[in-house]
Amino acid sequence: MTPLEPRPPKTMDAVATFVPESLGCAGPAATAAYRQDGVICLRGVMGEDWLSVIEDAIELFQTEQAESDDHNVVVRGEGDDGAFQYSSMMWKQNPLFRKVIFESHAADLFGSVLGTRQLNFFYDFLLIKHPGCRSASTPWHQDMSYYALHGTQIINCWIALDDIPVETALRFIRGSHRTGEIFRSVHFDPDMTYDGPMEERRLPPDFDRDGEADVVTVAMNRGDALVWNARTFHSAPGNHLARRRGALSLNFAGDDVTYFDMPGESDPPDRGENLVEGGPITCETFPVLRSW
Numbered sequence: 001m002t003p004l005e006p007r008p009p010k011t012m013d014a015v016a017t018f019v020p021e022s023l024g025c026a027g028p029a030a031t032a033a034y035r036q037d038g039v040i041c042l043r044g045v046m047g048e049d050w051l052s053v054i055e056d057a058i059e060l061f062q063t064e065q066a067e068s069d070d071h072n073v074v075v076r077g078e079g080d081d082g083a084f085q086y087s088s089m090m091w092k093q094n095p096l097f098r099k100v101i102f103e104s105h106a107a108d109l110f111g112s113v114l115g116t117r118q119l120n121f122f123y124d125f126l127l128i129k130h131p132g133c134r135s136a137s138t139p140w141h142q143d144m145s146y147y148a149l150h151g152t153q154i155i156n157c158w159i160a161l162d163d164i165p166v167e168t169a170l171r172f173i174r175g176s177h178r179t180g181e182i183f184r185s186v187h188f189d190p191d192m193t194y195d196g197p198m199e200e201r202r203l204p205p206d207f208d209r210d211g212e213a214d215v216v217t218v219a220m221n222r223g224d225a226l227v228w229n230a231r232t233f234h235s236a237p238g239n240h241l242a243r244r245r246g247a248l249s250l251n252f253a254g255d256d257v258t259y260f261d262m263p264g265e266s267d268p269p270d271r272g273e274n275l276v277e278g279g280p281i282t283c284e285t286f287p288v289l290r291s292w
């Protein structure tokens with residue numbers, strides 16, 4: 001993996017940051033900033049009560065499930081002390097991740113940002129940059145490139161499980177969700193490619209070489225969350241720290257989202273049950289969590 005060159009701090013503005021109005025509502029200022037910028041940071045969304053359930057879920061996953069799970073990917077860069085591990089759709093076999101998704105206030109809070117009448121759960125995604133996975137940078141990408149979905153109301157709610165200084169924090173291109181263009185999927189493992197990628201789509205621009213790019217970032221505390229639109233470009237450096245940089249991302253879909261019978265490999269690879277091109281996505285794999 002090629003480490004990202006750190007950008008000079010003066011070229012990076014801060015992600016708009018809010019304290020939620022209540023456990024289940026981000027508030028109008030947060031929603032307006034999400035619409036405008038395509039990314040916001042919400043402070044203290046998960047308390048230690050839910051964070052400890054998430055840690056137990058990870059423990060169960062690592063000790064009993066990860067090894068036999070096809071969705072679990074471990075990438076170790078040459079010379080790195082630690083690996084970059086990521087896994088999705090854990091809720092299907094892990095009752096503790098299910099508890100967080102179905103019983104916590106997450107759906108209320110994140111659904112309030114999306115402003116939708118119905119909220120479907122799309123998938124869970126665990127990302128652990130183990131200590132010293134220095135070269136495990138995450139390339140510039142839009143989540144939407146990987147999804148077998150149409151629509152604009154898809155959010156990634158990325159909950160920090162550790163304190164994350166700017167050196168290892170995510171970076172976003174402010175407002176990039178509004179261009180309408182979806183670019184080609186790029187693999188997080190630089191030695192891998194997706195089968196049958198949609199080649200009519202352009203490859204993502206290299207924003208690290210674009211001095212004009214409006215890059216925003218934010219340092220996070222354990223329990224804070226970033227909420228971004230699936231079309232917003234983002235990337236992240238590797239982990240140079242001697243401690244874990246972990247996150248649990250919960251991905252939700254709203255009213256305008258329909259199934260895309262995408263040619264080639266999607267990520268997550270799960271396509272739901274009996275979905276048809278342009279039709280609703282509600283099924284066992286993408287259940288409705290809330291209707292308002």
Ligand SMILES: O=C(O)CCC(=O)C(=O)O
Pocket residue numbers: 125127138143156158234235236237247249
């Ligand atoms: O944690 C990271 O480094 C990358 C996260 C990300 O890009 C994603 O969840 O889409």
